[in-house]
Amino acid sequence: MKRMLSGIKPTGRVTLGNYIGAIKPFVSYQDEYEMIVFVANLHSMTIYQEPKDLRKNTKDLISLYLAAGLDPKKVTLFLQSDVLEHAQLGWYLGCMVSMGELSRMTQYKDKASKLKKDESIGAGIFNYPSLMNADILLYDPDYVPVGEDQKQHCELARDIAERFNNRYSETFKLPEPLVPKVGGRIMDLQNPTKKMSKSDETGKGCIYILDDINVSKKKIMSAVTDSDNRIYYDVKNKPGISNLLTIYSILSGESIDSLVDRYQGKGYGEFKKDLAEVVGQELQKIHDKYNEINQGNYIDEILTEGANKARYMARKKLAKVERKIGITIKK
Numbered sequence: 001m002k003r004m005l006s007g008i009k010p011t012g013r014v015t016l017g018n019y020i021g022a023i024k025p026f027v028s029y030q031d032e033y034e035m036i037v038f039v040a041n042l043h044s045m046t047i048y049q050e051p052k053d054l055r056k057n058t059k060d061l062i063s064l065y066l067a068a069g070l071d072p073k074k075v076t077l078f079l080q081s082d083v084l085e086h087a088q089l090g091w092y093l094g095c096m097v098s099m100g101e102l103s104r105m106t107q108y109k110d111k112a113s114k115l116k117k118d119e120s121i122g123a124g125i126f127n128y129p130s131l132m133n134a135d136i137l138l139y140d141p142d143y144v145p146v147g148e149d150q151k152q153h154c155e156l157a158r159d160i161a162e163r164f165n166n167r168y169s170e171t172f173k174l175p176e177p178l179v180p181k182v183g184g185r186i187m188d189l190q191n192p193t194k195k196m197s198k199s200d201e202t203g204k205g206c207i208y209i210l211d212d213i214n215v216s217k218k219k220i221m222s223a224v225t226d227s228d229n230r231i232y233y234d235v236k237n238k239p240g241i242s243n244l245l246t247i248y249s250i251l252s253g254e255s256i257d258s259l260v261d262r263y264q265g266k267g268y269g270e271f272k273k274d275l276a277e278v279v280g281q282e283l284q285k286i287h288d289k290y291n292e293i294n295q296g297n298y299i300d301e302i303l304t305e306g307a308n309k310a311r312y313m314a315r316k317k318l319a320k321v322e323r324k325i326g327i328t329i330k331k
């Protein structure tokens with residue numbers, strides 16, 4: 001069975017973009033692949049988190065993974081901070097990557113370009129990809145399912161794995177990023193040329209999975225479109241409608257072509273109303289399960305078991321790395 005690994009940061013509230021670009025695909029892969037899914041809480045520390053919010057967001061994310069359908073009997077689910085080997089390997093790999101490579105990462109460049117006067121950027125944000133490389137390479141996954149914005153980080157992990165293998169002999173499998181063909185980049189509903197993001201300042205362009213369902217439906221109804229009133233897929237000229245078609249297609253399972261056919265001659269109002277219903281139904285299913293899980297007390301058990309399994313794999317790999325690089329004197 002081929003192996004997959006991925007993680008999500010528990011910063012802010014989980015968005016429809018996270019759900020479509022990552023969580024929903026994870027669920028669809030769990031029968032076919034050996035899945036390792038974690039909460040990237042070490043990564044969340046690159047920007048200040050209010051401790052009580054971090055605790056809540058972490059529990060919410062685990063509950064959402066489960067509510068969306070990840071089955072802990074099939075998937076290894078754990079908190080990154082529970083497996084210390086991530087940080088340890090992150091250090092070694094951070095010593096093998098250049099400042100130039102890290103400064104070419106678009107996520108870092110984006111953050112750096114948005115700095116306000118007198119604001120400085122944390123070293124954690126710069127070094128972030130080294131930890132992510134460790135997350136990935138510790139487990140030898142074949143694939144890393146992510147949204148489009150994380151593809152570059154996964155490619156760096158591949159380069160660093162290759163560098164390590166060349167320098168010290170074959171150690172790491174070269175992972176491949178797996179970005180959904182449709183839904184790898186869900187756009188902001190108010191500004192469809194920008195990615196839907198947790199850090200959206202107004203919150204109007206972003207649907208949060210755990211928000212009140214009527215609020216989410218209203219956001220769909222007031223999504224920015226254009227004045228043409230015809231429904232077809234054309235990202236360049238009709239980014240708003242194309243984004244809504246993508247969301248509709250992923251959540252309903254109906255292809256974009258079939259949706260375009262079905263809505264021929266109909267206006268945006270009817271299309272958005274139907275999409276709002278589809279979004280509402282999907283969120284309702286998740287909310288029902290989320291409430292049950294979040295109030296139950298088996299999350300701790302799942303995380304303990306997941307961390308034990310992950311630790312076993314991670315320790316073996318780290319020991320191998322430490323033998324190869326000569327940091328340990330044990331044979």
Ligand code: TYM
Nearest residue numbers: 006007008009017018021022040135146147184185186196
């Ligand atoms: P994070 O927490 O920013 O996002 C989690 C996942 O959601 C995807 N995503 C989107 N997909 C489609 N449309 C969007 N608008 C959208 N916004 C976010 C992201 O691409 C991602 O797959 N660095 C990672 C977490 C991480 C990780 C890892 C991932 C840490 N270590 C190892 C894979 C492997 C991150 O910040 O994701």
